[in-house]
Amino acid sequence: MKATIWHNPGCGTSRNTLALLEAAGADVTVIEYLKTPPTADKLAQLYRDAGITPQQGLRLRGTEAEARGLPGADDATVLAAMVAEPKLIERPLVETGRGVRLCRPKDLVLEIL
Template sequence: MDVVIYHNPDCGTSRNTLALIRNAGLEPHIVEYLKTPPTRARIVDLVKRMGVSLRHVIREKGTPFAELGLADPSLSDDALLAAIERHPILLNRPIVVTSRGVRLCRPSEEVIDLLPPQLGAFVKEDGERIVDESGRRAASA
């Protein structure tokens, strides 16, 4: 299975998502989107395939969201896309693409539904157990 992850290695959720992909026995194509931002057309395509609004994939925390006035509901998608192009950090992460779909994986365990079965136990960086030794979602997940 081909897997693409739009990844920020400084983000714990993104690192956990990448680790869950690898825990399913896959090595994804990693796009460090802050170094290699997706094009406007790619962002539009990803959002369409997710079946969500563009606002769903905009990150507020730790970004210039407020300073740019992006909470204004009258802003068009074109204006939001232009802001993302100028400030790729506004694109929320991680976004994962597989043959099973496209999803913003927040929380990281959202990626499990896009993957083959997990190969073993998985614990997030914060100690939360997500997958048990049998490769099944843990009761707390």
């Protein structure tokens, strides 16, 4: 099975999710989203396919998202902020042929393997 993970190697949950994918034998494409952020359109598609809103995909911990009012902002504003500052993207996002999950906790990846 092919899988794509939007990954932050500095994040334990992201590393553990990647390890689960590899242990399952997935053919994994790793995208370090802090270096290569997804487009707003790709993020919108990922969140739509995961059944969550961009606001639910917003990283609050260690960011200024709340101070900037992003949790209550419209989708376009949140997505634009994420593209401009990829540290605002909660991680890891995983996409397979069976769907997309924001893998917090890491075991959510098992739903799409």
